[in-house]
Amino acid sequence: MEERIKKAIGDALLYAGAPAGTAYALERPPDAKLGDYSTNAALAAANLLGKNPNEFAGELARLLKDKLGEDAERILVAGPGFVNITLSRSAVALAIAEADAAGTAWGKGSAAAGARVIIEYSNPNAFKEMHVGHLVGSVVGEALARLIENTGATLARATFGGDIGPNVAKSLWALKKRGVTEPENASQIGEAYAEGSRAYDSDPQAKEEIDALNKAIYAGDDRALMELWREGRAVSVEEFRRIWRLLGTHFDFEFFDSDTTEIGVRVVRDGLAKGIFKKSGGAVIYDGEAKGVHTMVFITSHDTPTYEAKDIGLAFLKEERWPSDASLIITGNEQTGRFKTVLAALAEIAPLLAAKTRHIATGFLKLVSGKMSSREGNVITAAGFIRDVTERARKRNPDPLIAEQVALGAIKYMILRQAPGSDIIFDPEKSLSLEGDSGPYLQYALVRARKILAYAQGETGTDVPAAPYAIERLMVHYPEVAARAARERAPNLLVNYLTELAGAWNAFYAAEQVLGSPEEAYKQRAARAFATTMINGLTLLGIPAPEKM
RNA sequence: GCCCCCAUAGUUCAAUGGACAGAACAGCGGACUUCUAAGCCGUUGAUGUAGGUUCGAUUCCUGCUGGGGGCACCA
Numbered sequence: 294m295e296e297r298i299k300k301a302i303g304d305a306l307l308y309a310g311a312p313a314g315t316a317y318a319l320e321r322p323p324d325a326k327l328g329d330y331s332t333n334a335a336l337a338a339a340n341l342l343g344k345n346p347n348e349f350a351g352e353l354a355r356l357l358k359d360k361l362g363e364d365a366e367r368i369l370v371a372g373p374g375f376v377n378i379t380l381s382r383s384a385v386a387l388a389i390a391e392a393d394a395a396g397t398a399w400g401k402g403s404a405a406a407g408a409r410v411i412i413e414y415s416n417p418n419a420f421k422e423m424h425v426g427h428l429v430g431s432v433v434g435e436a437l438a439r440l441i442e443n444t445g446a447t448l449a450r451a452t453f454g455g456d457i458g459p460n461v462a463k464s465l466w467a468l469k470k471r472g473v474t475e476p477e478n479a480s481q482i483g484e485a486y487a488e489g490s491r492a493y494d495s496d497p498q499a500k501e502e503i504d505a506l507n508k509a510i511y512a513g514d515d516r517a518l519m520e521l522w523r524e525g526r527a528v529s530v531e532e533f534r535r536i537w538r539l540l541g542t543h544f545d546f547e548f549f550d551s552d553t554t555e556i557g558v559r560v561v562r563d564g565l566a567k568g569i570f571k572k573s574g575g576a577v578i579y580d581g582e583a584k585g586v587h588t589m590v591f592i593t594s595h596d597t598p599t600y601e602a603k604d605i606g607l608a609f610l611k612e613e614r615w616p617s618d619a620s621l622i623i624t625g626n627e628q629t630g631r632f633k634t635v636l637a638a639l640a641e642i643a644p645l646l647a648a649k650t651r652h653i654a655t656g657f658l659k660l661v662s663g664k665m666s667s668r669e670g671n672v673i674t675a676a677g678f679i680r681d682v683t684e685r686a687r688k689r690n691p692d693p694l695i696a697e698q699v700a701l702g703a704i705k706y707m708i709l710r711q712a713p714g715s716d717i718i719f720d721p722e723k724s725l726s727l728e729g730d731s732g733p734y735l736q737y738a739l740v741r742a743r744k745i746l747a748y749a750q751g752e753t754g755t756d757v758p759a760a761p762y763a764i765e766r767l768m769v770h771y772p773e774v775a776a777r778a779a780r781e782r783a784p785n786l787l788v789n790y791l792t793e794l795a796g797a798w799n800a801f802y803a804a805e806q807v808l809g810s811p812e813e814a815y816k817q818r819a820a821r822a823f824a825t826t827m828i829n830g831l832t833l834l835g836i837p838a839p840e841k842m
Numbered sequence: 843g844c845c846c847c848c849a850u851a852g853u854u855c856a857a858u859g860g861a862c863a864g865a866a867c868a869g870c871g872g873a874c875u876u877c878u879a880a881g882c883c884g885u886u887g888a889u890g891u892a893g894g895u896u897c898g899a900u901u902c903c904u905g906c907u908g909g910g911g912g913c914a915c916c917a
Contacts, residue, residue: 372861593915730866803882
């Protein structure tokens with residue numbers, strides 16, 4: 294529908310003498326009473342042509358009436374020169390029939406058809422537990438992956454975990470001290486990390502031992518140590534996979550630090566020879582000040598690579614394993630500055646690779662009670678958080694499977710409702726609430742529609758209402774919203790839309806009887822289209838669509 | 843010290859340079875033997891501050907105030 298209108302506007306603008314490629318917006322008017330679509334095309338073109346906006350809008354409206362024919366019921370000029378289009382009931386009915394018939398294909402786009410996109414997210418570090426912060430990246434990354442896939446792109450999901458470096462040494466040091474040779478579970482390793490961190494900061498001798506361990510891990514010669522390292526890593530990764538499964542995500546590539554050090558060091562040394570990097574105090578640095586980014590160390594004076602060198606290595610490794618047209622990296626916003634430096638350096642080493650790589654920051658998850666830190670051992674782990682919310686959801690849903698779907702819906706909604714990048718503040722008590730503007734609100738609206746459809750026995754009433762219901766007119770916009778959320782990498786646009794859609798459905802549900810009504814057939818189709826739209830939308834966000842609640 | 847981000851109802855969040863700044867929670871007031879209450883309807887309440895650009899600024903620019911993050915051998 295959107296495309297048809299865009300084409301009509303484009304043709305009308307050309308006919309009216311506006312320059313080709315005049316930029317304008319086609320959007321939903323602020324009030325549904327004004328119509329289904331609104332454009333500022335007349336304002337934009339009149340400006341360029343030096344004409345009176347209102348007169349030009351009138352001209353555009355007449356031309357559009359001609360072009361759109363029976364699709365438009367009303368085309369009016371409003372305000373400073375907006376042209377508002379109200380769809381005819383046949384055009385709305387057509388869109389609803391399309392939604393109903395298309396099923397899971399409803400809302401699928403083709404804007405990125407044929408493109409290969411690799412997206413990196415979640416990025417937990419082995420030898421630590423995943424905390425609620427990782428939940429943000431995992432949820433946002435998966436939603437973006439699905440949104441982009443929905444526009445026709447071929448997608449690869451990648452995650453990049455730290456499995457080497459001082460943090461790992463801290464954990465191994467404590468495990469060794471406890472005499473552990475075969476780590477049993479992730480929380481044991483998480484505790485060891487906290488213990489090692491504390492010792493590193495307070496005990497000079499421990500610090501020395503840990504630094505030595507770190508070098509030994511890079512060297513890889515100590516067989517017993519490497520065995521413990523492998524075991525510990527395996528236990529960590531197994532737990533990560535369990536949580537990813539729970540969250541409905543999976544990875545085509547699980548990269549580790551240890552995979553990227555060699556290639557990273559090689560590329561940086563090569564760049565050093567070309568003058569891209571500099572030696573400074575024995576370290577290899579990228580002097581970013583001239584480019585307005587932070588100067589950072591890539592290879593330390595102890596000859597070990599920093600995360601920056603590993604990120605460079607990873608960029609090459611990804612390209613080698615899965616050549617792409619676009620590469621997205623999702624991390625917490627505290628890494629924004631670091632990625633500016635890494636991408637500035639990469640732009641000098643491999644301009645094409647850098648040009649297609651984009652860093653996307655997610656917000657920090659903050660507790661009302663203060664910042665969390667795995668170093669201080671007062672983390673809320675991802676697994677523990679999900680468990681708590683699920684427990685809470687069980688009060689209303691004895692079925693553990695549904696409780697889990699509701700809990701995950703609540704958590705994901707909380708994360709995805711905000712514009713990506715802004716911090717998420719939550720009061721554990723409040724965000725556990727399943728009421729109001731929330732995931733369960735969307736899920737519940739869907740369940741109500743499913744209930745009606747399940748009760749339905751045939752279709753008796755065949756009357757057609759005089760005007761389309763608000764819920765129908767809202768559904769027409771679903772494909773545009775899904776496309777825009779993908780284009781702008783902003784899942785919150787879809788979340789907001791679905792919330793509005795659920796509200797419109799609930800209002801319809803309260804005001805209209807479906808089963809046994811004179812318009813039963815018509816209303817059943819609207820209910821089916823709503824269920825289809827909601828299921829597809831929730832699926833794109835990675836929010837479960839329960840059968841019952 | 844330098845760099846980046848942010849500031850919107852009491853609270854948590856929305857708002858491509860456009861129309862009357864939207865929701866939700868909390869508050870206040872309603873409807874209801876229903877396919878219906880995790881719901882529905884009504885209502886009170888906000889753009890930190892001083893300028894600038896624009897026909898039009900929450901949005902762009904500058905100063906100020908307040909908050910967060912980052913800044914060479916950590917990740």
